[in-house]
Amino acid sequence: MLRGLIFDVDGTLADSEAAHRAAFNDAFSRFGLDWHWDDVLYTGLLKVTGGRERILHYIERYRPDQSQFDGLGLPESVDRLLELKTQAYVRSVNDGAVSLRPGVLKLMSEARAQGLLLAIATTTSPPNIAALLSGAMGPDWRENFAAIGDGASASIKKPHPQVYLQVLETLRLTAAQCLALEDSGNGLRAATAAGLATLITPTRYTAHDDFRAAMRVVPDLSQVDLAQLRVWHAGSRQAASMV
Numbered sequence: 001m002l003r004g005l006i007f008d009v010d011g012t013l014a015d016s017e018a019a020h021r022a023a024f025n026d027a028f029s030r031f032g033l034d035w036h037w038d039d040v041l042y043t044g045l046l047k048v049t050g051g052r053e054r055i056l057h058y059i060e061r062y063r064p065d066q067s068q069f070d071g072l073g074l075p076e077s078v079d080r081l082l083e084l085k086t087q088a089y090v091r092s093v094n095d096g097a098v099s100l101r102p103g104v105l106k107l108m109s110e111a112r113a114q115g116l117l118l119a120i121a122t123t124t125s126p127p128n129i130a131a132l133l134s135g136a137m138g139p140d141w142r143e144n145f146a147a148i149g150d151g152a153s154a155s156i157k158k159p160h161p162q163v164y165l166q167v168l169e170t171l172r173l174t175a176a177q178c179l180a181l182e183d184s185g186n187g188l189r190a191a192t193a194a195g196l197a198t199l200i201t202p203t204r205y206t207a208h209d210d211f212r213a214a215m216r217v218v219p220d221l222s223q224v225d226l227a228q229l230r231v232w233h234a235g236s237r238q239a240a241s242m243v
Helices: 018-032 039-047 051-062 074-095 104-113 126-137 160-169 185-193 225-243
Strands: 004-007 119-121 147-148 179-180 199-200
Touching: 004 104, 004 160, 018 039, 018 074, 039 051, 051 074, 074 126, 104 119, 104 225, 119 160, 147 160, 160 179, 160 185, 179 185, 185 199, 199 225
Parallel strands: 004 119, 004 179, 119 147, 179 199
Antiparallel strands: none
């Protein structure tokens, strides 16, 4: 029986990657760097999960000469960039630049009304989650979720399943009792590695990812209700038991 829904955040709850890209560029400018991540470059960089990991990957591949930090150590520089980036992203969310995707709030409300537990499993940071969900759900947004796993609690980022395993432990549910909702190939790999059936709602940044392991792929949640998810989930568990 389906007893819990576990949501990714960026791309799944909200189509937020454009705002994240703009926030990275704002941070680079404020730090005095001439870096600029355009749409094409950022789409590729999204294969690396986690803001810190993404910056370090970019430096290693595109900016190996670290003289641009003017003697400041690499860890300290990345820490400062992440601070500036988070500030810029939170400002953009507070200014209304990011909203939840269609059907998200409706599905959450329906699930809670029927006694399902809601959870979050993401690689993004707690301030980013709080900015998005407090604006969309109100100051008591945290009360809607029985568990939250994020970039602070899970040191090993997706596609590793760590964050999902942590959330399942907090929920005290098995993977067979839950459904993951994701938007990317990395998220799908993390969820399925934790044993979770996974529904994918891709964005323009992830549309070309490999989703063959997904339970279903739908454009968004506006045409999906809990009854349909229960049917799909039961079918996926039955198929898994026959393998």
